[in-house]
């Protein structure tokens with residue numbers, strides 16, 4: 001099982017959209033996908049029709065029980081090949097509850113080890129804040145996707161995110177590869193082209209060479225609760241995520 | 256001093272943009288404005304040229320010192336009428352450090368009381384997560400602005416936000432008024448009109464009757480580090496925030 005996480009402390013950059021879109025293509029290709037919703041706001045769970053206010057059990061329970069309990073927490077979605085560990089609003093209290101307790105950063109990783117052979121891919125959606133949930137995602141993932149809006153202010157925030165990652169990496173034993181993905185690229189504005197140019201100059205090794213275009217079909221797809229590849233595979237947005245997936249699966253050697 | 260907070264657990268909906276744009280108009284009208292950045296990611300601080308990684312002192316220090324220390328934490332911006340309590344990345348650790356300690360929800364409110372007569376308005380920018388920082392904002396504010404993207408998935412998240420607010424309100428003594436603001440409204444798409452209609456049906460009393468349009472000038476303004484009213488006052492985005500400000504100042508009786 002490959003484990004990828006989608007993370008950025010900046011809100012609204014396309015973290016959840018990236019997880020849903022890649023999961024859509026993987027499931028159409030016959031791959032078995034496990035999604036993990038680490039965001040107390042539960043956008044990923046809501047996308048698949050689960051209500052974070054009433055969801056029982058949820059990711060929250062993973063932190064109260066042994067790793068093998070994950071089998072009872074995984075739920076089906078309407079897509080045969082996509083299962084989910086849903087979020088609940090109670091997840092927001094985990095940061096405060098766990099505080100500085102040791103070893104709470106490995107809860108997700110230990111749980112995923114127990115279901116490694118049931119799935120081909122595991123995609124983790126992170127909340128827009130650095131805390132115990134993001135630490136769990138970084139410990140569990142082998143590859144990190146960092147969506148970034150193609151605009152100047154977002155690039156400044158990216159520098160901070162990359163520095164934070166490098167700090168966390170120092171305490172890990174095995175390396176974590178990461179790929180920065182330029183999202184919501186509006187080809188009509190000069191500012192988007194200029195900021196993309198800046199990204200390419202600043203992050204030549206980790207920036208994916210393609211872009212995810214601004215595409216209103218993402219909203220229409222989310223309204224239907226469908227990943228965009230299932231909603232409208234020929235759309236520019238869906239095609240861009242297919243290109244990203246091909247890049248990621250070619251680049252990352254199978255274990 | 257009027258105290259308004261801009262909050263929504265959903266990321267990327269225009270919380271920071273709302274604070275900056277209203278502050279721009281207020282400062283052009285000669286009002287003295289204090290901004291508070293409660294987001295560890297520091298988008299508001301970065302907008303005005305402060306680096307959350309190196310900022311000393313910052314909001315973080317407010318939680319370690321008596322309320323009167325706020326005078327030493329407030330910084331000048333390049334705008335005469337706008338001062339700021341900047342964020343720093345250390346703020347992200349507050350949730351874990353404070354944990355369930357009593358009384359930590361009133362730190363900001365007690366600090367603002369000590370500078371009530373220095374400013375006409377105080378605008379608070381919240382992080383996209385419910386934690387001790389958002390609780391501080393709700394305790395300090397008299398009026399809450401809840402920016403919502405005009406799309407279906409965001410409306411579902413709003414129901415949760417409104418329910419959370421009602422839960423927190425029960426434990427407050429004085430009422431908190433709130434206004435939902437539809438942002439990033441793309442008048443070219445049917446989905447935006449339909450979701451606005453839905454918002455108007457579901458929240459007739461608390462939804463502002465105008466909308467903030469999708470306007471690429473916001474990105475250009477942020478690139479210059481200028482609030483949009485100072486960057487391009489005739490733009491559709493700036494004019495919409497002026498209409499919102501007129502609504503808020505007419506509706507909320509001066510104390």
Ligand SMILES: Nc1ncnc2c1ncn2[C@@H]1O[C@H](COP(=O)(O)OP(=O)(O)OP(=O)(O)O)[C@@H](O)[C@H]1O
Nearest residue numbers: 011012013014015016017128184213214215265266
């Ligand atoms: N390429 C795109 N083009 C147009 N709209 C997009 C695109 N990607 C995402 N969106 C829309 O932008 C909004 C934010 O996206 P999304 O929720 O995926 O961001 P996020 O980073 O997960 O946000 P949060 O910080 O709240 O977790 C959603 O309404 C989504 O439909």
Ligand SMILES: Nc1ncnc2c1ncn2[C@@H]1O[C@H](COP(=O)(O)OP(=O)(O)OP(=O)(O)O)[C@@H](O)[C@H]1O
Nearest residue numbers: 010011266267268269270271272383439468469470
């Ligand atoms: N009405 C609008 N039209 C077009 N772009 C907008 C509009 N409002 C905000 N934006 C842009 O959308 C992005 C997100 O806005 P902003 O940072 O204000 O959201 P936020 O809710 O504060 O995000 P976070 O959850 O990270 O705090 C920014 O790049 C901003 O320039």
Ligand SMILES: [Mg+2]
Nearest residue numbers: 015016039043
């Ligand atoms: Mg998300």
Ligand SMILES: [Mg+2]
Nearest residue numbers: 270271294298
């Ligand atoms: Mg913000």
